[in-house]
Amino acid sequence: MPTLTYLQAISSALRDELRADPRVLLMGEDIGVFGGAFKVTDGFVDEFGTDRVMDTPLAESGIIGTAIGAAVVGMRPVCEMQFSDFISCGFDQLVNVAGKMHYRQGLAVPITVRLPSGGGFSGGPFHSQNPEAWFMHSPGIKVVAPSTAEDAKGLLHAAIRDPNPVCYMEHKHLYRRVKGEVPSGVFETPFTARVARAGADLAVITYGAMVPVALEATEDVDGASIEVLDLRSLVPLDEAAILDSVERCSKVVIVDEANATCAAGAQVAALIAEKGFESLDGPVVRVATPDVPIPFSPPLEAAILPGVERVREACRELLAY
Amino acid sequence: MATHMAEPAAGGADTAVEHLTVEDRVWLLRAMLLMRGLEERAMSLYRQGRVPGSFYDGYGQEAVSAGAAFAMGPEDRLCILHRDLAAHLIRGVTPARILSQYMGRAAGITHGRDGNVHFGDRKLGCVGMVSMLPDMMLVATGMAMAFKLRGEKRCAMTWFGDGSTSRGDFHEAMNWAGVQKLPVIFVLENNQYAYSTPVDKQYAVDPVERAAAYGFVGVTVDGNDAEAMFDAARAARARALSGDGPTLIEAVTMRMHGHAAHDDMKYVPKEQVEEWRKRDPIERQEARLRAVGVDIDGLRASIKAEIDAAAEEALAGPMPDPGTATDGVFCTGEAEPLGDGQAPWSGFN
Numbered sequence: 067m068p069t070l071t072y073l074q075a076i077s078s079a080l081r082d083e084l085r086a087d088p089r090v091l092l093m094g095e096d097i098g099v100f101g102g103a104f105k106v107t108d109g110f111v112d113e114f115g116t117d118r119v120m121d122t123p124l125a126e127s128g129i130i131g132t133a134i135g136a137a138v139v140g141m142r143p144v145c146e147m148q149f150s151d152f153i154s155c156g157f158d159q160l161v162n163v164a165g166k167m168h169y170r171q172g173l174a175v176p177i178t179v180r181l182p183s184g185g186g187f188s189g190g191p192f193h194s195q196n197p198e199a200w201f202m203h204s205p206g207i208k209v210v211a212p213s214t215a216e217d218a219k220g221l222l223h224a225a226i227r228d229p230n231p232v233c234y235m236e237h238k239h240l241y242r243r244v245k246g247e248v249p250s251g252v253f254e255t256p257f258t259a260r261v262a263r264a265g266a267d268l269a270v271i272t273y274g275a276m277v278p279v280a281l282e283a284t285e286d287v288d289g290a291s292i293e294v295l296d297l298r299s300l301v302p303l304d305e306a307a308i309l310d311s312v313e314r315c316s317k318v319v320i321v322d323e324a325n326a327t328c329a330a331g332a333q334v335a336a337l338i339a340e341k342g343f344e345s346l347d348g349p350v351v352r353v354a355t356p357d358v359p360i361p362f363s364p365p366l367e368a369a370i371l372p373g374v375e376r377v378r379e380a381c382r383e384l385l386a387y
Numbered sequence: 388m389a390t391h392m393a394e395p396a397a398g399g400a401d402t403a404v405e406h407l408t409v410e411d412r413v414w415l416l417r418a419m420l421l422m423r424g425l426e427e428r429a430m431s432l433y434r435q436g437r438v439p440g441s442f443y444d445g446y447g448q449e450a451v452s453a454g455a456a457f458a459m460g461p462e463d464r465l466c467i468l469h470r471d472l473a474a475h476l477i478r479g480v481t482p483a484r485i486l487s488q489y490m491g492r493a494a495g496i497t498h499g500r501d502g503n504v505h506f507g508d509r510k511l512g513c514v515g516m517v518s519m520l521p522d523m524m525l526v527a528t529g530m531a532m533a534f535k536l537r538g539e540k541r542c543a544m545t546w547f548g549d550g551s552t553s554r555g556d557f558h559e560a561m562n563w564a565g566v567q568k569l570p571v572i573f574v575l576e577n578n579q580y581a582y583s584t585p586v587d588k589q590y591a592v593d594p595v596e597r598a599a600a601y602g603f604v605g606v607t608v609d610g611n612d613a614e615a616m617f618d619a620a621r622a623a624r625a626r627a628l629s630g631d632g633p634t635l636i637e638a639v640t641m642r643m644h645g646h647a648a649h650d651d652m653k654y655v656p657k658e659q660v661e662e663w664r665k666r667d668p669i670e671r672q673e674a675r676l677r678a679v680g681v682d683i684d685g686l687r688a689s690i691k692a693e694i695d696a697a698a699e700e701a702l703a704g705p706m707p708d709p710g711t712a713t714d715g716v717f718c719t720g721e722a723e724p725l726g727d728g729q730a731p732w733s734g735f736n
Contacts, residue, residue, distance in 0.1 A: 091536070117536055123566055128525055128559035135529020135543070138514055139464060140724040141536075143529075159556075162517045163526060169715050170501045173509040174722035205716050229722035 070248045073241040075215040076180075077106050079222035080144065082252050084114050087142060090226060093120045093129055094146030094180075103148050104182060104241060126156035133177045134164050143177050144226055150181035150235065151195045164231040165206035174229040178222070184237040184275050184323055185360045185371055194360035194367075196274075196324035201233045202301050202333065209300040210257060211235035213277035215246035217298055220255025227254060237275040237323075244278065257299035259307035265293030268385055269315035271308060271334055273297040276321040276372060283377035290385050300330045308334060309342050316347035317387070319380050321372055326354035348387040353380050406621060407614060408733045413681055414477075415457060415613040416672045419449035420687060422473040423669060424694045425482055429489045433648055437702070438489045440502045445470030447611070447643030450668035451576050452546065453477065454616025455636070458624050459544055460735055461727040464530045465513045466523035468546035468576060469504040470642070478511040479729030482697035483704075492704045499707035500715075512728035521547035524560035524573060531564065531571035531627075542570040542627035544620070550581025552594040561635070565601035570627030572620060573635045576610065578642035583654045595637035603633045610638030611668040614675075621734075 070078060083090045092107060092114075098121035101108030110119040122129050126147060133143035147153050153160065156179075164175045185194030201207045208230055212218040218236065225232035262277055267290040270280040277296045284292035295311045297304065312318055318338060320331040335350045353372045361367050407415075426444040433442040445452070452471030456478065459465060467474045475485065480496065488495030488506055496506035497515070507515030516523050527545035534541045551557055552575065564571050575594060579586055598605025604626065608619045616638060623634035641663035645652040652660075673683050 123559070123563055125559040125563065127556055128528075128563050131522060131525025131556065131559070132529030132532055132563060135514075135526040135531070136533040136536075137529075137722075138509075138526070138725055139530045139533045141533045158519050159522060159525060162519050163522050166517070167514075168718045170497050170505070171507060171509055171515050172715065173507075173514065173725070174718035176722045208717070229718040229720070 067247040067249055069245055070215050070219070071242050072212070072215045072218045072244040073104065073106060075219040075248050076222055076236055077108070078248065079219045079226070080107065081110070083144070083223065083226050084110070084118060086252060089140060089142040091118050091120065091136065091141050091143045092146065093122050093133055093143055095122060095124055095148050097121060097146050102146065104238065106146070126152050127159050130156035130159035130179065131163065134159060134167070134175055137175050137177045138173055142226060144180065145177060146180045147182065149193045150183035150197055151192050153179070153181060153197055157200070160201070160207065160231065161204040165204050167206070168230065169206060175231050176229045178225045178232050178234055180234050180236060182238050183235050184239050185367060186239045186275070188362055188364055188367060189360070190362035191359035196235070196322070198233065198235050198300055199324060199329050202330060203328070206231065207301065208232040208257065209235065210298060211237070211274040211300060212298060213240065213244070213274055213296050215244055216248045217255050217260070219248050220253050221298065223252050224254035224257065235274060239275045240278070255298070257302055259304035260296045260298055262294040262296045263292070265291040266315060267291045268317040268319065268381055269293040269295055269311040270319045270321060270377065270381065271295045271297065271311060271331070272321035273300065273330065274323065276323050279372065279374055280321055280377055283374040284381055287378055287381050287385065290381070292381060297330070303333065303337070305337060305341070308337060312338055312342040313345040316345055317384050318346070319351045319353060319377065319384060321377055322352070322354040323372060324355060325357045326352065327357050329354055348384055351380050351384050353377055404614065406734060407617065409679060409681065411457070411733050412614065412672070412676055413686065414731050415453050415617065416669070416676060417686065417690065418453040418457070418473040418476050419613060419669050419672065420690045421476050421482065421693070422449045422453070424690055425485055425697070426472060428694050428698055429486060430648065432486070432490060432698070439491050441647040441649055442489065443469045443503050443647045444644055445472060447663065447667060448576065448578055448640045449473050450613035450616050451574065451610045451638040451640055454613040455544065455546070455574050455620040455638070457617050457732050458620035459728070459730060460541070461512070461730045462541045463512065463624070464527070464541070464543045464725055465507070465728070466516060466527045466543070466545040467507060467513060468516055468548065470576065470578070471546050472504060475508070475513070477729065477731060478508065478513055480508050480511065482694060483700040486697055486701035487704050490701060491706065492701060493707040494701065494704040510726040512725050514725070521545070521551035521554065521557055521560070523547070525556055525563070527571050528560045528564045528569060531569035532567060535567065535569055540628045542572060542624055544572040544574060546574040546576050548581060549575070549577045549579065549586050549589055549594070550584065553589055561597065561601040564633040565603050568630070568632035571633045572623045572627060573633060575635060575637045576640065577637055578640050580642050580655065582646045593637070595635060598635035603635065605635040605637065607637045607639060610640030611666045611671065613668055613672055
């Protein structure tokens with residue numbers, strides 16, 4: 067089994083889908099000749115040509131809107147937002163046109179929107195956001211967020227093959243830091259949670275770039291047995307897996323890199339309060355970025371993004387409860 | 388107040404007759420009469436409390452959708468606006484389903500999921516509009532992009548209003564279609580008012596002139612002449628299919644009713660309405676056809692009977708089952724692309 071970086075795994079899924087299905091089409095800004103801002107599609111035009119690896123005008127609403135049009139006449143567009151932050155310029159097309167289409171008209175919109183997201187590299191307020199909760203709140207859109215190289219590939223295959231609009235949150239901080247064995251060829255990872263490490267005393271529930279943070283933070287917290295649940299999919303949210311972790315561990319720390327209010331973790335906390343209350347042996351604890359824009363300067367950014375120390379401290383306090 | 392009085396388009400109504408049989412010309416009238424009759428019936432149903440929400444009609448603008456849609460082939464794809472009911476009728480949506488749609492009944496095109504003219508029958512090659520205008524310009528552009536990528540001889544058509552020319556998606560779609568030279572037809576339905584805002588508060592330059600700036604043809608057409616609209620759309624489609632790219636058709640017309648049923652339109656000068664009343668698109672088409680011996684009274688009677696039957700059928704139909712309100716948010720089977728529509732123009736036979 068080859069070892070790939072998270073970024074190579076994304077490229078591999080895109081390449082395999084372009085080879086397997088003539089309906090698949092990549093659209094985005096600077097993805098063609100230049101190979102993408104992060105080089106995810108480096109060299110693709112040589113194999114697939116500029117029609118299928120399309121350099122579009124600088125128009126995010128245009129990218130999403132035309133992808134919807136192409137999808138309803140039989141294509142499988144994969145849109146790249148250069149940074150997930152720019153989805154705000156395509157928000158209306160995604161939320162109002164794509165998200166509501168099947169409910170209103172029975173018409174499927176099989177588009178995938180790749181959203182390079184997250185902070186930790188001085189990207190500042192417009193290149194560091196985690197906008198996944200915007201789409202969790204909008205009916206008709208699926209949202210997935212891989213944390214490993216294998217899931218980066220498998221979830222992207224599943225997203226492209228899904229008949230619905232899917233926001234694929236790919237965390238920039240993981241692109242070259244995360245590596246792992248990835249099966250060759252096409253395989254689909256289900257939109258369900260994954261136990262990253264089984265445990266019995268406390269469960270950390272998280273997703274995306276916070277999964278490796280949680281694993282590192284909880285390697286040894288005073289010898290406690292700590293579970294890490296990687297949600298992988300936010301819509302649909304794997305309620306059974308979440309409640310299962312709560313039942314097994316009785317104590318829960320939920321970690322989001324996103325701003326705290328109404329984040330994915332807030333929904334997980336609400337679910338546990340509603341359906342897992344009887345299993346709890348302590349308050350549900352949340353670790354997230356406070357509700358501020360992501361600052362540019364390294365000490366400011368480090369002060370707000372959840373890191374290993376904050377997660378470990380939260381676990382230690384809850385274990386002592 | 389800037390009011391664009393329509394000028395005959397280059398290649399307007401006189402040449403249209405070359406491409407239209409008497410049956411075709413009756414079809415255009417029929418579509419307009421059916422649209423007006425259905426909307427009048429819907430308005431009375433609204434006043435009886437049977438149409439929830441508000442009601443939006445296209446009184447006086449029937450020629451814009453009838454003429455343009457009549458030039459579209461079965462495999463072409465349409466994104467239709469809320470004052471364009473005739474386009475749905477031409478594609479093959481039945482009157483009973485339309486009245487059911489207005490009343491939020493189970494038999495409506497969206498089965499009660501959406502209201503008024505917010506629908507598109509996907510099996511007839513149409514995608515329903517959303518309220519954020521002109522979002523569908525980009526969707527139509529994307530359809531045209533797929534047709535071009537696949538080397539298919541088809542085009543997409545979409546309608547939008549004068550207010551829509553102010554929004555960013557207008558620019559993004561016009562630019563995208565121009566850059567990629569796509570087979571898409573943009574029908575700008577200039578009815579002088581976006582809700583209460585007149586066109587002189589909407590733009591400084593007639594938007595038809597923008598087409599040239601995006602690298603393609605823009606034509607102004609008398610939007611109250613169904614045959615002129617048909618001819619402009621026919622020419623635009625020929626351009627699209629021969630690889631010559633998009634066309635912007637500015638259909639100059641007038642919104643004769645308020646924005647919706649609740650709007651008394653006090654902000655519109657009476658003289659402006661009276662002036663446009665003299666240019667009613669249905670009266671104009673009737674006069675043409677009466678002159679060639681068509682039985683207009685007979686046609687009107689048959690349409691009235693059709694609407695009566697449709698209303699009876701729609702009123703007898705059930706409301707949607709509340710238990711289905713959360714169904715169908717996601718597609719759980721195979722994605723099924725749009726189907727082909729009806730295309731009654733004799734040129735397709």
